[in-house]
Amino acid sequence: MAEQNKQPLIDLVSAKGIAEMDAWLAKYPKKGKRSAVMGGLMMAQLENNNHLTPELMDAVADYIGIPHMAAYEVATFYSMYNLEPVGKYVINVCTNISCSLRGSDEVLAHLKDRLGIEPGETTDDKQFTIKSVECLGACAGAPMFEVDRVYHENLDKEKINSIIDRLASPAN
């Protein structure tokens, strides 16, 4: 990544975000400080309408003192990081083996019908994004998806509709 015109993290996130970054750094010994990158990237993402930009990833890496590539490797490996703008709610549908055997295709098909978008897309009203992701560690509850850090398991059409209705309600 280009090293020019970069802005420091302190100019890109709030004071609360910097405090959170410092708290992540304090959790690890000096030689393990690169482990703070996951928490730092999540903080930066949440401060930026739920998505990361190259500028933010560079700034997090610089703040920690690691190569930019180390932040990119983490951000591109884990599905919880969004590398482009997403909707208010990101529906992470697990399509790994247990969920696949128990109907994740039907879950995705129903979401596509209901929301009118494909995985990787966002609804026109910017409310929902669908993502197809790897195992989220809730295989016993397959098929499942995660939205807003809440796991929804043993999904069927009725459950999916009720979750979407609730999230789409003006009260949310």
Ligand code: FES
């Ligand atoms: S395979 Fe879906 S949660 Fe593990």
